[in-house]
Amino acid sequence: MRKALYIKLFAILTIAVTHSFGQNPAVTISELEEHIEFLASEELSGRFPGTEGDKKAADYIRAQFKQANLDLAEGKGFQKFTVVTGNLVEKSNTIKLDDYEGQQYKDFVPFPFSGSDTINNKPVVFAGYGFDIENEHITWNDYENLDVKDSWVIILRGYPNIGDKKKHLREQSSDKAKASKAFDKGACGVFFVAGDKNSDKNSFVNPDIRKGSLEIPVVHIKTSFADKIIENSGTNIQTIKTQIEKTQNPKNFNTEQTLSSQIAIQPKEVTTQNIIAEIDINSDDYIVIGAHYDHLGTGGLGSGSRQPDTTAVHYGADDNASGVAAMLEIAEKLNHEKESLESNFLFIAFGAEEKGLIGSKYFVNNPAIELDKVKAMINIDMIGRLNQDDELQIGGVGTSEHSEQILDSINLSYNYQTGYSHEGYGPSDHSSFYSKEIPVFFFSTGPHFDYHTPADDTDKINYSGIQKISEYIYDLIKHLNMQSIALSFQETGAKDEEKEVTNKKKLKVTLGIMPDFAGVVDKGLRADIVINGKPADKAGMENGDIITAINGHEIKDIYDYMEKLSDLEPGQTINVEIQRDGEKKVFLVQL
Numbered sequence: 001m002r003k004a005l006y007i008k009l010f011a012i013l014t015i016a017v018t019h020s021f022g023q024n025p026a027v028t029i030s031e032l033e034e035h036i037e038f039l040a041s042e043e044l045s046g047r048f049p050g051t052e053g054d055k056k057a058a059d060y061i062r063a064q065f066k067q068a069n070l071d072l073a074e075g076k077g078f079q080k081f082t083v084v085t086g087n088l089v090e091k092s093n094t095i096k097l098d099d100y101e102g103q104q105y106k107d108f109v110p111f112p113f114s115g116s117d118t119i120n121n122k123p124v125v126f127a128g129y130g131f132d133i134e135n136e137h138i139t140w141n142d143y144e145n146l147d148v149k150d151s152w153v154i155i156l157r158g159y160p161n162i163g164d165k166k167k168h169l170r171e172q173s174s175d176k177a178k179a180s181k182a183f184d185k186g187a188c189g190v191f192f193v194a195g196d197k198n199s200d201k202n203s204f205v206n207p208d209i210r211k212g213s214l215e216i217p218v219v220h221i222k223t224s225f226a227d228k229i230i231e232n233s234g235t236n237i238q239t240i241k242t243q244i245e246k247t248q249n250p251k252n253f254n255t256e257q258t259l260s261s262q263i264a265i266q267p268k269e270v271t272t273q274n275i276i277a278e279i280d281i282n283s284d285d286y287i288v289i290g291a292h293y294d295h296l297g298t299g300g301l302g303s304g305s306r307q308p309d310t311t312a313v314h315y316g317a318d319d320n321a322s323g324v325a326a327m328l329e330i331a332e333k334l335n336h337e338k339e340s341l342e343s344n345f346l347f348i349a350f351g352a353e354e355k356g357l358i359g360s361k362y363f364v365n366n367p368a369i370e371l372d373k374v375k376a377m378i379n380i381d382m383i384g385r386l387n388q389d390d391e392l393q394i395g396g397v398g399t400s401e402h403s404e405q406i407l408d409s410i411n412l413s414y415n416y417q418t419g420y421s422h423e424g425y426g427p428s429d430h431s432s433f434y435s436k437e438i439p440v441f442f443f444s445t446g447p448h449f450d451y452h453t454p455a456d457d458t459d460k461i462n463y464s465g466i467q468k469i470s471e472y473i474y475d476l477i478k479h480l481n482m483q484s485i486a487l488s489f490q491e492t493g494a495k496d497e498e499k500e501v502t503n504k505k506k507l508k509v510t511l512g513i514m515p516d517f518a519g520v521v522d523k524g525l526r527a528d529i530v531i532n533g534k535p536a537d538k539a540g541m542e543n544g545d546i547i548t549a550i551n552g553h554e555i556k557d558i559y560d561y562m563e564k565l566s567d568l569e570p571g572q573t574i575n576v577e578i579q580r581d582g583e584k585k586v587f588l589v590q591l
Helices: 005-015 029-039 052-067 164-170 175-184 223-233 237-247 317-336 358-365 403-411 430-434 463-481 497-504 535-539 558-565
Strands: 078-089 094-097 100-102 108-110 117-126 132-134 139-141 152-156 189-193 218-221 253-263 265-279 286-292 344-350 374-380 391-395 417-421 440-444 513-515 525-530 546-550 573-580 583-590
Touching: 029 052, 029 317, 029 463, 052 265, 052 317, 052 344, 078 108, 078 358, 094 223, 117 189, 117 223, 152 175, 152 223, 152 237, 152 253, 175 189, 175 558, 189 223, 218 223, 223 237, 223 253, 265 317, 265 358, 286 317, 286 358, 286 463, 317 344, 317 374, 317 463, 344 358, 358 430, 374 430, 374 463, 403 417, 403 463, 430 440, 430 525, 440 463, 525 535, 525 558, 535 583, 546 558
Parallel strands: 117 152, 152 189, 189 218, 286 344, 286 374, 374 440, 391 417
Antiparallel strands: 078 265, 094 100, 094 253, 108 218, 117 253, 132 139, 265 344, 391 440, 513 525, 525 546, 546 573, 573 583
């Protein structure tokens, strides 16, 4: 049963912050509970970026900083930035075929990566499953002897069920790869025939979830609408599928049909913020303590929810109201002992972490302080589920030479069962600081079955566990605070995010970069980290390079990048075009 305390806290926030925060400098269970109960309340609706709940959470955090007498940075404590949370689909979108006008959401919807354009009286061709593959395993060309330039191309989703060829076709069957192939061949637009992979179900894709953007319209059409387009050819979609599987050969043809369309789909941008406060004692160095405050809203497809079919408030009590609560309590305690401090401190509640570390990346690229003065960054993300074995996970311990030794010495007073990860890269905001060569510490009690579901609620929180971990972090902070402590950054054998994704997609190659999954760059893909000794590093690429093309194929985002990688083989030498400080460069990269 959810507690009613959030109602009282909501009323308090709208009038004035009058509870004990700022009066009792100790890290107390009662204050931790108040923070988490409010941040994970029904009224905040999961703190999705750009929503009213997101704003209320930000106002609350800023009010707590002020109540603790910290200085608000960035003017009023807010560092504003924009984030793309989805697509806006134009209601007037239409497709006209002779006397028939297709209706959006009945006959068609744009794909999440569709471009926008008005196209009049262009021919339509049918290109089977949209493959053009030639390698040691298979030759399959759906475009053979087919002119698709300035034409709409109808493509079947998925791949045909044809024995030994099935496996190799499946590897290149993604919608984005097929649409990119058609675009490369000069198509003015793509129609994908409904059906989820090998299924004949006529359920549409969700156009509201943004997944990059091609320069041409890409549209999902019902099978009945596709049959209407190709009816002059004397066949239908089901018959074609059967023929392809029976003959085990591609099939394409000109439909002898033209049509007109208007497809408009734009990125949905919202404004959110980081909330920043500081303790400034006029020191020459800073310690940054951060925790993200955003979450998944009410879930749904594309939200990151582990129950995407459920629309309900994802409270995010552990993820990451727990980390924010700890940060607020630590900030209050440190400011109370301001006279004993030797370093400046910056406290940041990051926005839009769940969308791809966007808030922390924005901060390190638009810092409120000089980053070369930051001696360490401590990230607190999900510390609300300390178990009976007192297992505490700490990442980034390899990013400076003495981190592990320092943590071990502090743990003598706590006896945690510590699980260390040496990598500076990880799935949270410390990664953004590691990319700027800053030593990092990442505290978490780890994932659980309620992670990214509505069940991550306040009744599951171990408040005494958060209190104890907060004290441990506080002791680490006080140790790092001493001027005699100067952590020397070292690069670890970073867990390469690109490798994680390529493994999931069963790709055969990697450039050896940590890509910017948030899509901060408008056109291109930024390499946040170039891993030492990997192909990109050996070729001369550097952190921050923006990849704009691979082998002449334009790269506009992470999706283009992954699709192009899927075409490559180990041992190949490829051309990688990049931009660096406004200058174009080309590198030969051997995979």
